[in-house]
Structures are given as C-alpha cells and as structure tokens.
Amino acid sequence: KSLERDLERVGNSLLSPPSSTDELLNLLERAEGLLSKVWQQPPKRLRRALLPVMKALIADDLLRSHDTSVQVVLASCFNELTRITAPDFTYPDELMKEIFRLFIISFKQLSCASNLNYSRSLKILETMAKVKSSLMLVDIDSDGLINEMFQLFLNHARSDHHSETFKYMEDIMNLVIQEIDSISTELLSLLLDSVRLGNKIDSPFSWNLGRRVFKKCGAKLRSYIQAAVKTMNLDVANYAEIVTSI
Template identity: 35%
Template sequence: MTYFDRKLEKQLKDREIEKQVKEAGNRLLNLPSSTDDLLTLPDKVENFLAYVEQEPSKSMIAELDAPYKDEQMKEIFQLIGAAFENMPHVSTHSYNKVVSIIDTIAKVKLCLVMLDLECDALVVEMFQNFLKIIRSNYPPAVLSAMETIMNLVIDESEDISLDLLS
C-alpha cells in the first residue's frame, strides 16, 4: 500500500469517526428517557472517542466543541443526578458506568459547569446522593472522585447555600 493509499484510508476512517461522534452528540441532544439508556450511550461515545487522535483535525475539533445549550446541559445534569441516586451495587455493569461518570466529572471539573449554570438544587442533590450512597465497599478511587467533586464545588462557590451546608 502506498503512502497516498494509507493517507486516503486514514482520511476516510477519520470522516467516519467524525460522523459517528456527531451522531452520538445529536443523540445526547435528544436526551434518552431512562437512566439505563443514558448509561449505554457513553459506551458508544467512548468507543468512537478512542479513535480520536491526540491532535485531532479541525473538523473533528468542531464536532467535539460543546454543542449543548444551557437548558440541555441542565437536563443532562438532572439525568446524571438520577444515575447517582440510583447507583447500583458494585457488581453490576451500571455501577461501572456511574463510576466512570463520577470519575469524568471529577477529572474535567464538569461540576463547575453546574455552578456556572446556577444548578444549585442539582448540586445539593448530588452532594446528598454522594453522602447517601457512600459505602465502605466502594474502591478508594470512587470515594476520592466524589471527594474531589465536592471539594471543587465548595472551593469554587461564591456563596455556599444553607441547603448545601446542611
């Protein structure tokens, strides 16, 4: 296979991945009706994103930019909150997805977007869910991610509400 054949093959593959990433993003714009559906969509997105290179093309970057309006982000946060509230037992597949979501929120500081969007009630609900679901059998990494999220929110909050304090 020549250099140009490999380059053309790579471009075609990149375009297909861009198309799949865009389709997955559009599916997120039309939020799934159930927590289970929301938890399976990241599996699909994760598979597509695994093929995105360290320095993606301009067209790929355009597909990865935040395509969501504030209200859509609030709905996504509500579904994520529901996933936390119903965090399953450690041995289930859903548990691994919720842990992945918690880890991602901690790593990319997504909880700060919740503050920017003034999702105060959702932040309080998230804290309550974390405190309610924390179990001694959770791996230290899960507890650490929860702690990171809570610390970020407290550190970055201009005013800490009485609901959050309680």
C-alpha cells in the same frame, strides 16, 4: 479519517434512532466508544465530525427516555463530550442542566457495585473529577442539582466502594464548594447532617466523606457555620470535632 467517518455515520444514524431499545442501546454504545477515542480539544476537522452526534444526542426522545440503561449510556456519551470540549460548555445552559440530570441519574447506579451500569457510572464520576466538569454546574447556577448531587454522594458513600470512588466524590464536592458564590442553607444542612455524632456509627463512610470536606473547605464554610449558630440555634457540640474547630 476513519474515526471522523465513523462518527459522522453513527451521528447520522442517531438522528433517526431505531424504535427498538436494544438497537438504540447498541447505537449509543457505538457512539460512546468512538467518542472515547477523541482527544481533548481536537482539530477543526474532527470537531466538525462530532456535530451530527452532538445534535442527535439532544433530541427530546433521547433526553426524555425513561429506560435507565439508555439514560446511563446517554450520560456516558455526554460525559465524553464534556471531556473533549472542556473547559468550554458543550451546549447552552438549559441543555447542560438536562445533561447534569442524566449524570445524577447515573450516579444512583453507584449504590451497588454489582449493578450492570456501575462501571459506566464510575467512569462518569472519574471524568467529572479529573476534568473538573462540575464547574459547569456552578457556572449555570443550579443549586438544586448541586444539592441533589451532594445528597447522592453522601447517601452512597459506602464500604464496598473503591477508594478512588470515595476520592472522586470528595474532589468534586470540594471543587464545587470552593468555586460556588455562596453556600445555601440546604447545602450546609446536607453537609452538617453527614457529620452528626450519631452518623459516625450509623453511616461511617458518609461521616468520613463529610468530615473530609469540612476539613478541606473549612475556610469557605466558617462564616456560614457561624451564621447558622446564631440564626438556626446550631449546637456545634452535636457534630464532628472538625465543625467545632472551624
């Protein structure tokens, strides 16, 4: 009952958010901490207590904030909500697109482990991989956001990442490819660019991430690669051996 009461209080406070960024961050962090204590598929009484928070978080003033710290903490709150409600959608499709845009903004913080928002962004990545919330992105049919997310992962795969970070990225990419109805030319190009022969030296971690995705999803990607050879004059000799073997 204490958790329910606290959730209702912070939700009602967020419905009339403070104008001070520091005070807003403090309030969002309180919401984030409370949401992290809610287990998946909670009982009806606790679900009711979530409603004020869920309503407050989708206010235009919050969703349109340009403050990076606000965006990342807000993304973290939504991340907890997707965990709590998985596998169901938390919000309508158009709002889910806005939420995934915030997730992608948070993933940009993964480029530097010393970044103040790094650990929060890593938690969002971990949750997305473990509860498979990226399936929501497939279901709302947003190729643009999928491409942007893949590009970020491939750009930010680097030596100072923990092995778990690399694995979470790989798991998310594999799941999306396996579940998506069709692979767009742009998405295929992103994957192919990561495993160009020159990338093995220039961007070895991006190369390895792309190579592992091709290995795991070869059956799904085969027909698209074969089509690219014919329509785009793709020379598989310019890419990692895994592309040729597919």
